[in-house]
Every structure is written in C-alpha cells, then in structure tokens.
Amino acid sequence: MSATDDSTGGSPESRLLEVEDLHVEFRTREATANVLNGVGYHVDAGETLAVLGESGSGKSVTAQTVMGILDTPPGFVTKGAIRYRGEELLSATEDRRRGLRGENMAMIFQDALSALNPVYTVGFQIAEQFRFRRGMSRKDAMAKAGEMLDMVKIPNAKQRVKEFPHQFSGGMRQRAMIAMSLALDPDLLIADEPTTALDVTVQAQIMDLLDELRRERGMGLILITHDLGVVAEVADRIAVMYAGRVVEESDAESLYKRPAHPYTEGLMESIPRLDQKGEHLASIKGLPPNLANIPEGCPFHPRCHRATDECRRKVPELLELRPGRYSACHFAEELISSE
Amino acid sequence: MTNAGEGQQRILAAGAYAEGEIEARQQGESGDEPPGAPEPRQQAPKQEKQRGLWGDAWLELRRKPLFIIGSVIILLLVAISIFPGFFAPGDPNAQNLTLARQGPSADAPFGYDSIGRDIYTRVIHGARASIVVGVLATMLTVAIGSLVGLFAGYFGGKTDSFLARFAEIFLGLPFVLGAIVILSVFNAGIQGAPGTIRIMLQVILTIGVLAWPISMRIMRSAAIAAKQQDYVNAAKALGASHTRIIFKHVLPNCLAPVMVYATIALGQFVGLEATLSYLGLGLQYPVVSWGMMISDSQQFIISTPHMLLFPAGFLVITVLAFVMIGDAVRDALDPKQR
Amino acid sequence: MGRYILRRLLQLIPVFIGTTFIIYSLVWAIPGNPFAGMCGPRGCPPAFIEQMTQEYNLDKPLPVQYVLYLGQLFSGNFGQTFNGIEVSTLIQNAYPVTLKLATIALVFEAVIGIAAGILTALRGKGFVDNLVLAATLFLIAVPVFVSGFIIQVVFGVQLEWIQPSVGSDPTIGQLIAPGLVLGSLSMAYIARLTRTAMFENKRADYIRTATAKGLKPRRVVSVHMLRNSLIPVITFIGTDFGALMGGAIVTEGVFNIHGIGGLVFDAIKTQEGVTVTGVVTLLVVVYLLMNLLVDILYAALDPRIRYD
Numbered sequence: 001m002s003a004t005d006d007s008t009g010g011s012p013e014s015r016l017l018e019v020e021d022l023h024v025e026f027r028t029r030e031a032t033a034n035v036l037n038g039v040g041y042h043v044d045a046g047e048t049l050a051v052l053g054e055s056g057s058g059k060s061v062t063a064q065t066v067m068g069i070l071d072t073p074p075g076f077v078t079k080g081a082i083r084y085r086g087e088e089l090l091s092a093t094e095d096r097r098r099g100l101r102g103e104n105m106a107m108i109f110q111d112a113l114s115a116l117n118p119v120y121t122v123g124f125q126i127a128e129q130f131r132f133r134r135g136m137s138r139k140d141a142m143a144k145a146g147e148m149l150d151m152v153k154i155p156n157a158k159q160r161v162k163e164f165p166h167q168f169s170g171g172m173r174q175r176a177m178i179a180m181s182l183a184l185d186p187d188l189l190i191a192d193e194p195t196t197a198l199d200v201t202v203q204a205q206i207m208d209l210l211d212e213l214r215r216e217r218g219m220g221l222i223l224i225t226h227d228l229g230v231v232a233e234v235a236d237r238i239a240v241m242y243a244g245r246v247v248e249e250s251d252a253e254s255l256y257k258r259p260a261h262p263y264t265e266g267l268m269e270s271i272p273r274l275d276q277k278g279e280h281l282a283s284i285k286g287l288p289p290n291l292a293n294i295p296e297g298c299p300f301h302p303r304c305h306r307a308t309d310e311c312r313r314k315v316p317e318l319l320e321l322r323p324g325r326y327s328a329c330h331f332a333e334e335l336i337s338s339e
Numbered sequence: 340m341t342n343a344g345e346g347q348q349r350i351l352a353a354g355a356y357a358e359g360e361i362e363a364r365q366q367g368e369s370g371d372e373p374p375g376a377p378e379p380r381q382q383a384p385k386q387e388k389q390r391g392l393w394g395d396a397w398l399e400l401r402r403k404p405l406f407i408i409g410s411v412i413i414l415l416l417v418a419i420s421i422f423p424g425f426f427a428p429g430d431p432n433a434q435n436l437t438l439a440r441q442g443p444s445a446d447a448p449f450g451y452d453s454i455g456r457d458i459y460t461r462v463i464h465g466a467r468a469s470i471v472v473g474v475l476a477t478m479l480t481v482a483i484g485s486l487v488g489l490f491a492g493y494f495g496g497k498t499d500s501f502l503a504r505f506a507e508i509f510l511g512l513p514f515v516l517g518a519i520v521i522l523s524v525f526n527a528g529i530q531g532a533p534g535t536i537r538i539m540l541q542v543i544l545t546i547g548v549l550a551w552p553i554s555m556r557i558m559r560s561a562a563i564a565a566k567q568q569d570y571v572n573a574a575k576a577l578g579a580s581h582t583r584i585i586f587k588h589v590l591p592n593c594l595a596p597v598m599v600y601a602t603i604a605l606g607q608f609v610g611l612e613a614t615l616s617y618l619g620l621g622l623q624y625p626v627v628s629w630g631m632m633i634s635d636s637q638q639f640i641i642s643t644p645h646m647l648l649f650p651a652g653f654l655v656i657t658v659l660a661f662v663m664i665g666d667a668v669r670d671a672l673d674p675k676q677r
Numbered sequence: 678m679g680r681y682i683l684r685r686l687l688q689l690i691p692v693f694i695g696t697t698f699i700i701y702s703l704v705w706a707i708p709g710n711p712f713a714g715m716c717g718p719r720g721c722p723p724a725f726i727e728q729m730t731q732e733y734n735l736d737k738p739l740p741v742q743y744v745l746y747l748g749q750l751f752s753g754n755f756g757q758t759f760n761g762i763e764v765s766t767l768i769q770n771a772y773p774v775t776l777k778l779a780t781i782a783l784v785f786e787a788v789i790g791i792a793a794g795i796l797t798a799l800r801g802k803g804f805v806d807n808l809v810l811a812a813t814l815f816l817i818a819v820p821v822f823v824s825g826f827i828i829q830v831v832f833g834v835q836l837e838w839i840q841p842s843v844g845s846d847p848t849i850g851q852l853i854a855p856g857l858v859l860g861s862l863s864m865a866y867i868a869r870l871t872r873t874a875m876f877e878n879k880r881a882d883y884i885r886t887a888t889a890k891g892l893k894p895r896r897v898v899s900v901h902m903l904r905n906s907l908i909p910v911i912t913f914i915g916t917d918f919g920a921l922m923g924g925a926i927v928t929e930g931v932f933n934i935h936g937i938g939g940l941v942f943d944a945i946k947t948q949e950g951v952t953v954t955g956v957v958t959l960l961v962v963v964y965l966l967m968n969l970l971v972d973i974l975y976a977a978l979d980p981r982i983r984y985d
Contacts (some may be wrong), residue, residue, distance in 0.1 A: 069885055100891070101889055101891035102889070102890045107889045109885070109886065114882040114883065115885070116883055116886065117905065119905055128887075128892065132893070164980040180890070181889075504691050508691075511692050512961070515927070516926065516941060523946075524703050527948075606818065614821070614927060618930070633823065640826065640834075641834060644830070647827075647830075651826070654820065655819050658818040658820070659815065659818035666814065
C-alpha cells in the first residue's frame with residue numbers, strides 16, 4: 001500500500017488532497033502574524049504524509065484550514081488553494097464544507113481529554129454522527145458507536161460507550177477519538193499530534209492502530225507531529241515546516257538518510273540515539289521566529305550555522321533537487337550530495 | 340437581603356474566574372502550538388513573570404476608558420471625603436425650616452430637604468461615610484479572608500476542612516439579615532447618643548464578619564494552585580520555613596484574584612452601607628450618609644423628588660465607578676476574558 | 678452519587694448548628710435584660726418575664742437553652758409572640774407571598790439574563806455586546822432600594838401602571854414589578870456569567886471537535902456549547918433562589934409586601950426574640966437545603982464531579 005513510488009507522479013485530479021501556496025494571517029488588535037506563508041503539500045489515497053515542525057510552524061493551522069475549522073477571527077486565509085479530489089474548497093459554500101467534514105475528511109486532536117465534551121458519554125458523542133448524518137435512531141446509533149469502539153480495540157466496548165471521557169485512560173480516550181473520527185468512514189484522516197500527550201508505550205500502540213486502520217481502509221493520513229521518532233516507521237513521505245512554509249519534502253527513507261535542509265538536519269541531530277550514548281545532544285540554537293515579524297531572507301537564517309549574506313537577503317524557493325525530493329535552502333544541492 | 344446575598348455569590352464567581360484565568364495564563368506558555376502566537380515564547384524566570392502580569396495589567400488598564408472614567412470619579416470622591424468643607428463649607432446638619440423642601444436654586448444647587456437642610460452640603464458631607472465604610476470594610480474583609488484562606492489552602496487537610504466549615508457558618512447567614520441582627524444587638528447595647536466612630540465601626544465590623552468567607556474562598560483556591568508550583572516545592576526542599584514560603588512564595592502569586600475581588604467588593608460595600616442606613620440600622624445622626632438621606636426622602640418623594648434624586652444619583656455613580664474599575668481590573672488581570 | 682449526597686448532608690450539620698447558634702446567642706444573649714424595651718416603655722409584666730424564662734429556659738446556660746430550643750423547634754413548636762400569636766401561623770401567612778415573589782424574580786432573571794448572555798456570545802464583540810455590558814454594569818451599580826423607589830414612583834404613582842403598595846395577599850400581577858426589581862441584580866450577573874461561559878466554551882477544544890464532526894452549527898451551539906456553559910449559570914440560579922427564599926427585606930419594605938423578610942425585619946425592630954430565632958432558623962435550613970440541592974444539581978449536570 002505504500003505510495004512512496006507514485007508520490008511525484010499522478011495527476012492533480014487523482015490526488016486526494018492538495019494544498020497550494022496557502023497563506024493565513026492571524027489578526028489581533030496589536031499585530032498581524034503571518035502564520036502560513038505559502039504552504040503546499042499533497043496526500044494521495046492510502047498514503048501517510050508526516051508534517052513535521054516545531055510549535056508555531058503552522059502545521060496545525062494548515063490542518064485546521066483544510067478542515068475548515070480555523071477560528072475566524074483571528075485567522076484569515078489570504079491566498080492559496082485547497083483541493084479535495086480536485087474540488088476547490090476555499091471557494092466552496094460552508095454547507096458543502098460541513099458536508100465534507102466527518103464524511104470525507106476527519107481530524108483527531110492532540111489532547112483527547114479536552115477534545116471530547118466532558119458532559120456527554122463517549123458513546124453519545126460517537127453516536128451523534130450516526131444520528132444526525134445518517135438519520136439513525138438513538139438506539140441504533142449507540143449500537144454502532146459500540147461497534148466503533150470495538151474496532152479501535154477498546155475492551156468491553158458495549159459497557160464503555162456509556163462512560164464519560166474522564167473515566168477513560170489517556171490511551172483509551174485517544175482510541176475513542178479515533179473511533180469517532182472514523183465513524184462516517186472518511187478517506188482522509190488528519191491526526192494532529194495524536195500521541196504527544198501519551199506515554200511512550202501507549203504512543204506506539206496508537207501509531208500502530210492508526211497505521212493499521214489506514215491500510216485497511218485505504219485512507220490518506222496526514223500525521224502532524226514535532227517528533228521525528230514517531231513518524232519514522234509509519235510515514236511514506238515527510239514535509240518539514242518552518243515559519244509557515246514547507247522547507248523540505250521528501251520520501252521518508254531519503255530524508256532520514258540525508259536531510260536536504262539545515263533545519264531538518266538540526267531536528268535529526270536532536271533525537272537521542274542509542275549509538276551516541278554519552279555524547280552531547282545537539283539542539284537547534286535560538287527560537288522560532290516571531291511570526292508578526294519574520295526575518296528577511298530565509299526565515300531560518302538567524303538559527304542556521306550555514307547562513308550567508310545571500311540567506312539574509314533572499315528567500316530560498318522550494319525546489320525539486322531529485323525526483324520527489326524538495327528543499328528550500330540555498331545550500332540544498334550541497335547538502336544532498338555531501339557525504 | 341437578596342441583593343447583597345447575590346452580590347456575594349457573584350463576587351465569588353468573579354473571583355473564581357480570575358483565578359482560573361491567571362492560572363491558565365501561567366501555564367499557557369508551555370507552548371502547545373498556540374496557532375501562530377505572535378508573542379515571544381521565552382521562558383522567563385518566575386519572578387519576572389509575576390512582574391509581567393502586573394505590568395501588563397497596568398498597561399492594559401491605562402488604555403481602558405472604563406478604568407479612566409472610574410478612577411477620575413473615585414479620585415474626586417476621595418478628595419471630597421477628605422476635604423468636604425472645601426466643596427461645601429456649610430454645616431450639613433444645619434436646618435432652616437423656612438426653606439424646607441425648596442427646589443434647586445442658585446443658592447442651593449440641590450435644593451433643601453423636608454426640614455430645610457441644604458441637600459448639596461449633605462450630599463458632599465455624606466461622601467466621607469460611604470467611602471470610609473467601603474474602604475475599611477473591604478480592607479478588613481480581605482485581610483481576614485486572605486489570611487484564613489492562605490492558611491487553609493497552604494496547609495490543606497484537616498486545617499482546610501475545619502476552616503472551610505467555619506467559613507460556611509458565616510456564609511449560611513443571609514447577608515442583610517445577618518447584618519440586621521448583628522447591628523440591632525450592637526445598637527441595643529448603646530446608651531444615649533452613639534459617637535460617630537462607634538457607629539461607623541459597627542457597620543464596618545458587621546460587614547467584615549459576614550463577608551470574609553468570600554475572599555477566604557478565593558484566596559484558598561489561589562493558594563492551592565500556587566503551592567503546587569515547582570518553585571514552592573523547591574523552597575520546601577531547601578528547608579524554608581512555612582511562614583517564609585507562605586509570605587514569600589505563595590502570597591505574591593495569590594494577590595491578583597483577591598485584588599479583583601477587592602475592587603468589586605468596594606462598590607458592593609458602599610451599596611450595602613447605604614442599604615443598612617436606609618433600613619435605619621447602619622449609620623445614624625449625627626453622621627450624614629446617602630443611605631439615610633434616601634431613607635428620609637421616602638415620605639416626600641412625590642412633593643420633593645430632589646430629596647431622592649441627588650443622594651441616589653451620587654450613590655449610584657459611586658458604586659458604578661467602583662464596579663467599573665473592578666471590571667477593568669479583572670479584564671486586565673485575566674487576558675482570556677477579553 | 679449516594680455517598681456524595683450523604684457526605685454533603687453531613688457537612689451541613691455543623692454549619693447549621695454554628696449558624697443558628699450564632700443567631701440564637703445574638704438574640705437572647707444581648708447584654709442586659711432580653712426583655713428591655715420589648716413591651717414598650719413600661720417594661721414587661723413580671724408574670725410574662727417569668728413565663729418566658731420558664732418556657733425558653735433562660736435561667737440555664739446558653740448552650741443548654743439553645744439545645745432545648747432546637748428540640749422544641751424540631752417538634753414543630755415555633756413558640757408564640759408576646760401577643761400570643763403562634764409564630765408558625767405568622768410564617769404560614771408570610772411564606773407563600775415570599776415564595777411567589779422569589780419565583781417571579783427567578784423567572785425574570787433566568788429568562789432575560791440567559792437570553793441576553795447567549796445573544797451577546799453568539800453575536801460576538803460589537804454593539805449588542807457593549808449594550809448588554811453597559812446595561813448590566815448599571816444594574817449592578819443601582820442598589821435595590823433605589824431602583825425599587827424609582828419604579829414605585831414612576832410606574833406606581835405617576836403613570837399608575839402598577840400598584841405602588843401591594844399589601845397582604847397579593848396576586849401574581851401585583852408582584853411582577855417588585856419581582857423585576859428584586860431579580861434585576863441577579864439578572865445582570867446571570868447575563869454576564871452566561872456570556873463569559875459561552876465565550877470561554879466557544880474556543881474549547883470539544884467545540885472544535887464537534888465542528889470537525891460536521892455537525893450543524895445549531896447543534897454545536899445548542900447541545901455542546903450551551904449545555905456546558907449553563908452549568909455554572911444553573912448553579913448560580915439555584916444558590917440565588919436559596920437567597921431569594923430567605924425573603925427580600927428591602928424589596929418587601931419598599932412595596933409593602935407582607936412576606937417573610939418583612940416579618941423578620943419587624944420582629945427584629947420590636948425585639949420579638951422568639952419570632953426572630955424561629956424564622957431565621959427556618960431560613961437557614963431552607964438556604965442550606967437549597968445549597969445542597971445545587972450541589973446535587975451540579976453533580977448531575979457535570980459528570981466529572983460525581984467521582985472525585
């Protein structure tokens with residue numbers, strides 16, 4: 001099912017989701033923050049795209065814009081396109097977009113405890129979709145909700161539908177969240193840091209579950225994370241975001257072997273590795289840029305050890321260096337061919 | 340009774356919100372991708388952050404029209420209550436029956452009351468009683484409540500549940516009703532004409548006794564939140580004494596919600612004093628107070644509406660000014676509500 | 678749930694004892710003779726004092742008096758005023774009026790307050806929001822006795838739309854204006870509380886989830902946002918009803934309504950100790966039971982409470 005091979009091929013029409021040159025601003029009384037500055041990526045059916053980046057890099061905002069759940073205000077889309085199976089979404093009616101949510105695209109969130117309504121049972125919240133999108137009776141919908149919980153391997157699902165979110169453990173809650181998102185059988189699932197709030201052992205279980213469900217259903221999966229380790233096993237392709245742009249995109253294997261952007265390099269070096277025990281763990285110096293005042297030139301230059309005058313002046317474009325490998329760095333060619 | 344009772348509840352709610360906000364704000368910097376947050380995300384040391392909260396609040400307040408208008412009114416009232424003679428040189432209790440119930444004129448801008456006392460002079464001299472009672476009652480309430488709340492929240496366990504029950508005893512008393520009972524007991528003990536200071540003190544003490552549990556609850560939950568902070572544990576681990584931890588580390592972090600309560604309570608207590616005086620249980624002759632003036636106007640309301648209009652107007656404006664400031668302070672101290 | 682209620686109920690006992698004991702000692706332990714000034718300038722006849730001392734065990738230590746008094750109270754004997762009227766009769770006459778007034782005030786404050794709060798929250802920042810904020814600010818700042826006065830004079834005396842003085846055994850219609858006055862302050866608080874809670878929940882993660890599920894906005898608001906936002910509002914209303922049931926001394930005074938507030942106020946003024954302690958004890962019980970009800974309601978509305 002891996003779609004690594006055809007990631008560069010395929011006409012735009014066959015693509016499940018395509019984001020192009022997306023610009024989003026957050027306007028507050030004090031300032032306007034340029035949160036997205038031309039994000040572009042795509043996902044095909046059955047494929048896992050990992051979107052990687054630090055807090056504030058715009059990965060969640062992109063996902064929310066795709067789903068159409070961006071808070072406006074403060075968020076405003078100023079430019080760009082989002083196509084779902086070739087259909088332009090940004091110009092679609094709110095009704096159409098609502099129709100797509102849950103049915104065609106669904107999203108799961110980082111903190112399942114706050115993402116589930118505390119005053120309703122888990123079953124009620126899953127059943128809601130069957131009742132109001134499928135017109136099922138309360139009872140049938142509840143039974144279906146039980147089946148969904150069973151599908152995500154929650155033991156004793158028939159009983160647990162009647163419980164409240166706070167009665168679930170963290171991992172179970174995230175499973176319930178996944179069950180809820182898959183209720184209407186969407187073909188695109190966006191998982192926004194689905195394992196960040198969980199214990200390491202549970203993390204692996206949830207990732208396995210997501211991967212399994214994607215394979216079974218042939219869904220496209222967008223996995224948003226800041227943790228390179230999490231995506232290593234499941235991602236087909238990886239898009240690295242920085243300051244509201246994709247700075248590197250590549251199939252997972254090549255990216256791990258040889259990152260083509262100094263920022264990705266930095267991220268990789270900051271993963272603790274067993275074979276480097278005792279060595280000093282590298283980290284990227286400095287802080288992510290203030291989005292209300294992004295530095296001129298390459299936004300990464302203040303933190304980049306390769307920065308030159310050119311970097312300070314000119315924004316590097318995202319260029320295809322090898323088939324399926326993109327990087328937005330003036331030194332990309334050098335990085336990719338170095339050894 | 341209900342009005343102040345409700346006041347209590349609401350103030351409690353307001354305070355509780357403030358707590359939540361401030362807590363949220365302190366934790367809000369953990370940085371789980373606040374979408375494109377323009378604010379710089381540095382990890383400043385704790386002390387720095389605290390100053391930041393107050394500094395930010397002050398910056399925010401200075402731009403708020405509500406706060407500016409409220410403060411100007413309050414400053415003017417404070418000036419009036421310190422130097423009433425400067426604004427109205429006459430004797431507020433001087434009467435001239437020939438002038439009784441005359442309407443506003445050039446001589447007496449607010450007219451005369453039923454026994455020929457100059458209403459303008461009385462309203463000006465009445466400010467002092469309202470402000471003094473309001474301010475002192477608030478200080479007393481906050482002082483008792485905060486201290487008890489701080490100990491209850493910090494020590495927790497048995498101390499906490501004992502103090503909580505103890506506070507509930509006073510909350511169980513309906514506010515105005517409790518005040519009436521207490522004040523009538525006080526008044527029964529008075530022989531002859533009571534002194535000004537004694538009357539005021541009675542009202543202040545009564546409000547203090549009945550209102551302290553509210554600030555206690557606010558302080559208690561703030562203290563519980565604060566004592567769980569890492570720097571408190573660090574101080575404990577370093578062997579600091581309880582007293583030192585409470586006053587050096589916990590208290591400074593609990594001040595904001597109590598401040599919010601205090602500003603709103605000020606307005607409430609000014610209104611409460613007027614209510615008690617109106618009922619004939621609060622301030623009494625020779626003290627001049629707006630509540631008494633409103634009470635006096637009752638029988639003459641049709642023929643002499645200005646007897647009600649001016650003291651009631653001053654009272655409403657004063658309470659409004661305090662409530663406006665309280666509102667602005669709360670907004671400034673809790674960014675989430677904006 | 679059962680254990681939770683039981684625990685709250687047990688916690689009420691010391692509070693009940695503490696509160697009523699304070700009132701009892703304040704009323705009966707007034708320095709000096711408790712009957713001073715009670716029967717007018719001549720003083721009470723010795724026989725009466727004798728009888729009262731007997732009946733209320735005034736010669737015994739205060740705690741003993743108090744316990745004996747409570748015992749009587751719980752056997753249904755509220756005692757008599759010194760005119761020989763049963764206090765329980767007075768309460769029976771006054772309570773229905775207070776209950777009516779409280780209910781009217783409650784309906785007003787709940788309906789208008791919640792509606793205003795929801796309206797502002799849904800409209801977002803703007804004219805309506807500012808209007809409601811200004812109106813509530815004003816309502817909070819005007820003491821009840823001032824607003825009661827003004828309503829009475831303007832609508833009662835000048836426009837003659839309402840009866841300025843209600844008198845005994847009032848109809849619902851007569852109590853509408855006083856009820857509005859009584860509920861005005863809480864109305865403002867409820868509007869603000871609803872508004873704040875709605876604004877907060879608007880940005881809650883679970884609202885985003887509900888939207889991401891593709892639910893219609895109407896359902897997102899009414900089922901997810903409103904239900905959660907009304908939890909604090911409903912508990913406020915419950916507590917407030919407890920306070921309202923204690924009578925409204927000021928409102929009843931202004932409109933001459935013979936309710937429980939007026940009863941207790943007159944009793945304090947005439948130093949009718951028996952009436953004061955009896956009624957206040959009853960009010961404290963009502964208030965505490967309402968608080969218990971609010972706690973239970975809260976637990977029923979918010980499932981997170983039940984299990985901690």
